[in-house]
Amino acid sequence: MGLVHFLFGRMMDRRISAYQNDLIAQHYDEVQHIYKQMRGWRHDYHNHIQTLKAHLALGQLAELDDYLSQLDTDLAAVDTVIQTGNIMIDAILNSKLSLMASKSIGVNAKATVPGKLQISEIDLCIIIGNLLDNAMEACLRQTDRSERFIRVYIGILKEQLYISVSNSVGEELIRSDKTFLSTKNRPDHGFGLMRVDRIAAKYNGYVNRQHEDRVFATEILLPL
Helix, strand or coil: CHHHHHHHHHHHHHHHHHHHHHHHHHHHHHHHHHHHHHHHHHHHHHHHHHHHHHHHHCCCHHHHHHHHHHHHHHHHHHCCCCCCCCHHHHHHHHHHHHHHHHCCCEEEEEECCCCCCCCCHHHHHHHHHHHHHHHHHHHHCCCCHHHCEEEEEEEEECCEEEEEEEEECCCCEEEECCEEEECCCCCCCCHHHHHHHHHHHHCCCEEEEEEECCEEEEEEEEEC
């Protein structure tokens, strides 16, 4: 019986490791997409300056004002959504939040990360990435786009790092042990949550999940 448990554990570890590698690759692609966009904006900056100078030289103040208004709108759309104080966390958060916005998901996010952490940045990125991926997946299953929302808060609570992610859900969830599973379960569903639990346990952290009134919420506390 012990051998069976051992072999099953090894198999699950391999599947989770494969899932984690795929997740990291996905995060890398998302961050590369953001950086590519930023390079494009820098390339356009010179052209914008020349256009503004031309309007000014010709005394076209109305056209100049309109152009500045357009630029202001564009910059508001592409500005960094979150600045936590940690570059790696900024990268994963902003890539995910940008993707959510492109999929018509309402997002409310606030995050501050201390300069010194007991938890490694990679582990923290895995936790945040998994939570946001699961939240986005649940939202995208909702046919009514107006009901899709994700709320993210990361900060300090009682001298611990507090992470909270809540999202709308449009379907019933079933509970398996400590994990909530979708009724439209995929073969790899739950691996991300399992990975989050293992990392939290590694740092003697705390994980709490709740499902109520069509909202799924996860809270995590990690020692600083």
